[in-house]
Amino acid sequence: MSGMMQLKSKVALVAGGTRAAGRAIAVELGRAGATVYVTGRSTRAMRSEMNRPETIEETAELVTAAGGTGIPVQVDHLEPDQVRSLVARVDAEQGRLDVLVNDIWGGDMYLKWGTPLWELSLDNGLRMLRLGIDSHAITSHSALPLLSRRPGGLVIEMTDGTTEYNSRYRSREGFFYDLVKVAAQRMAMALAEELRPLGGAAVALTPGWLRSEAMLEIYGVTEQNWRDATERQPHFCISESPLYVGRAAAALAQDPRVARWSGQTLSSGQLAQVYGFTDADGTQPDAWRYLPEVEHAGRPAGDTGYR
Known part of the structure; x- marks a missing residue:
């Protein structure tokens, strides 16, 4: 689908597109022809509190190189005035x-x-709740009047874990983190109801075990030799590159029947089976089936049957 430039007349806002899944989603939307506003706090002139080297300018350049139009805008999404100014700029341009x-x-x-x-x-x-929940609410509050002006608008709330997985396992990973990621799923459900009469849709989308820039650094590997990390953590065999969830988001954005998913939490592995895309290595990893069936079940690591 992405090679057909089906989003050439479309405009996307990837809020939090500096790195990892957000960067990959922005690039894949661009590959499908979209104009993509890439926002975040980290620029070439200054870093956010995360103090990482990735910047919104780099992401925007990757969007343009892929065939779209990337536009970087520095925004702190906890500041309503900055978000309102961003949306006013998108509307004006x-x-x-x-x-x-x-x-x-x-x-x-x-x-x-x-x-x-x-x-x-x-x-x-409480800072985690502000970063992962308040920022999403503030952004949606300002952006949805513009998005809902035309039927067919799509909101993608990024989360971590499927609804089923999170109901069984996520709470063991921490009170605040659990609240943040489940809140994104509930926001998608609520927005789905509010957008439906206006012809719009909202979904939550989760990658699997994501090989983000930070995750690769944790394991001391690169995207080229990531399998070396399985010597330290064998279950890392089910991990996926950010490209995988980027392709998932682009497939949703190009689907004229995307409303069938509205209100649901979807995963990259699940959507790969529906839309036929693959990860960079040509496989279709399904982390959220693997983790409960293999790792949590105490079975030996091995991705056979899960890719």
Whole structure:
């Protein structure tokens, strides 16, 4: 689908498009021909509190190189005035908004896996809620009047984990993180109801075990030799590149029947089976089937049958 430039007349806003899934989604929307506004806090002139090297300018350049038009705009999505100015600019320059991807996060530095609530920093936990929930609500509040001006608008709320997986396993990974990721799924459900009478749709989308820039650094590998990390963590065999979820988002944006998914939480592995796309290596990893059936079940690592 992406090679057909089906989004050539469409405008997308990838909020939180600096790196990882957000960057890949922006690029794949661009590959399908879209004009993509890429927002975030990290620019070549300054870094966000995450203090990572990736920038919105780099993402926008990748969008343009892929065949779209990338436009970087520095925005702190916790600041309503900045978000309102962003949407006013999109309206003035394009007169439309067709796809909103809410991928704002930036809370990784506050994560402490497996630590009970009362042993966590309350300030850090509340900051995570602000970064991962408030930012999405603020962005949707400003952007949806423009997106809903035409029928067919799509909101993609980025989350972590399927509805089934999160109901069984996510809570063991931390009180605040669980709230953030489940909240994104609930936001998609609520927005689906509100957009339906206007001809729009909203979904939540999750990658699997994502080989983000930070994850590759944690394991001391690159995208080219990532399988070397399975010596340290055998279950990393089910991981996927950001390209995979980027292709999932682009497939949704190009689907004239995308409303059939509205209100649901979808995964890259699930959508690969429907739309026929693959990861960079030509496989179709399904992490959310693998994790409960293999890792949580205590079975030996191995991705046979899950790719």
